[in-house]
Amino acid sequence: MKVYISIDMEGISSIVDWSQVDPRNKEYERFRRLMVGDLNAAIEGVLEAGAEEVVVADSHGRMSNLPPEEVHEAAVLIRGSPRPWLMMEGIDDGFDAALYVGYHSMKGTERGVLCHTISGRVVDAVYINGVEMGEFGLNAALAGWHGVPSIFISGDQAVVEEARRLVPNIRGAVVKWGVSRYAARCLHPAKARRLIREKASEALKALDEFKPFKVEEPVEVRMRFATSTMADVAALIPYAERVDGKTIRMVFDDYPTAFRGVRTAIAVAYPVEER
């Protein structure tokens, strides 16, 4: 069995603040070690359940957070950016399952620790065929397009609930309970790792009960930006329509192209200066 793991940082055990996920800050060194701890627990879990190959995509910020020598040696590590498929770089139909470690909920989630959708500064909301999706949904749909089921997620309670709305039987490891966007009740990291290992293993052993999460094609993308200026610029994308002050709409034949559309819209809106 070949397993894909996408790992973000905001949903890692005990992380509650941007400073802890920002390499410019001293705190970051400690928290990238907690990140590798949560990851290795998931890798041990899937190995225990019979995985033979594990590919890990380091998917936070500049996407080179994991100290390579500390990652379980069973895994091949994808690191660095830019890369076309972002948090899902390397996913293809050769994988049997996709797992998500250290994920966070979509922007605007109550008690969602460090919640945002791809870029907190730019994106207010992304709707795929009318359903608002966070990073889990957007990424799980890409795995699903390749026929790969999404079977496990770790992070705070909010992201596990968000994932269950799309994939009801996904196995979840809740490592913290949000009190606010920047506060949480946290499991001890050692306990969090045991839980991640257990649930990841359980998920892969139950692989038969999972189906790939797919969105219907053609795909309607609606994106609401943080400001109307950002929407002014994003609306210049060929065939994009302006829906209202902050929202654009685009329709794509297939999901990977829609995913690229979302990426492109963020890339063009990102440098916009408000004045």
Ligand SMILES: [Zn+2]
């Ligand atoms: Zn992140």
